């Protein structure tokens with residue numbers, strides 16, 4: 001079994017090539033020159049996708065190239081998620097199978113939320129694992145690889161404190177049309193079902209100059225859509241009052257970048273959606289009219305138990321105000337059914353709120369307890385079949401609402417950012433400003449451009465249209 005220790009970087013400012021000799025650690029099988037390829041498997045949210053792009057940038061700076069096959073990679077990284085039990089089980093299963101098979105010749109690492117939650121305990125379960133790197137330490141990936149190579153030990157670095165000097169500009173993006181840009185990391189809200197505050201730490205905003213610099217570069221490189229990322233983007237800047245730049249101020253700065261076409265953001269906490277933000281959505285041409293506004297439950301008692309810090313009434317008031325200020329806004333939501341002690345009538349409140357608000361998009365989940373969360377202390381007392389029945393009712397409601405919304409759009413002309421060929425290889429696919437999928441006939445030259453498309457019908461989750469001869473924007 002390999003030795004393991006915390007990162008040498010914890011007590012040495014840098015790693016240098018004298019280190020193995022200085023520590024009398026024998027030089028082993030690998031050298032950096034022999035590491036030629038990498039593969040990163042990403043689980044979970046867009047934050048993880050962006051972290052993967054940042055790590056890929058670091059590896060490519062070191063001269064490694066991506067390969068499309070886990071088995072062939074000299075460095076194999078699992079960038080993990082702890083939010084859902086299924087994502088965690090998938091990684092654990094994969095790592096377990098790798099340990100039972102023949103040892104790979106390369107290096108295996110775990111990054112992301114699971115790394116933060118389980119830390120070095122992963123080494124006990126998976127002796128063939130080489131490193132564990134937390135979400136706040138991905139900037140140390142190259143140092144960690146050096147340590148693994150020179151010490152032949154298992155290395156972990158999982159600090160709670162956020163490393164503010166991430167090399168965002170080095171991120172390697174596969175997508176050349178749309179880009180994620182991180183603006184704030186961590187979360188201070190502590191919802192009782194969520195591990196994020198424990199795995200990603202406190203909220204730390206990124207300096208506005210750094211964000212503007214990255215966005216300008218992306219626009220210069222031809223990117224048409226930028227999605228600002230954070231666990232709670234709309235608390236941006238609150239941790240740094242000396243900057244005088246809150247979320248809506250940042251949006252104004254980004255909108256003034258010449259050539260900026262579309263800006264989106266995710267995800268939001270309802271409590272931090274301000275009037276100034278609503279006005280920015282109304283006034284800034286680049287800002288898309290779609291807000292992810294996660295309610296989680298329709299009962300004020302359950303919301304209190306979830307520590308969502310708003311009541312149903314406060315939430316509904318905010319939605320009404322947003323719709324008054326931005327009449328053409330589309331709303332998305334997250335909902336959890338079967339939270340501990342949720343009664344039938346409390347579930348019915350969630351159903352009624354969903355019916356009243358008519359979301360364009362809803363991510364609906366059955367509750368499952370997550371280790372390390374306050375809710376873990378409570379009995380998971382709603383039977384699985386009841387959770388599934390509630391889930392099914394909400395899914396059916398959402399399907400009905402979405403279909404009605406799609407049918408109302410027939411005959412309207414929408415702006416579409418054309419992203420790629422559809423699966424059929426004959427039609428093109430893109431999204432409207434309000435995040436609706438659209439397919440239409442066209443040629444490859446349209447990929448990466450904004451087009452006006454007139455909707456003539458719809459299918460499962462998709463609007464179907466034809467290129468408009470004249471740009472008539474009736475419906476966003």
Ligand code: SF4
Nearest residue numbers: 187189190191194196
């Ligand atoms: S707002 Fe709540 S659900 Fe969202 S990341 Fe923070 S703790 Fe988790």
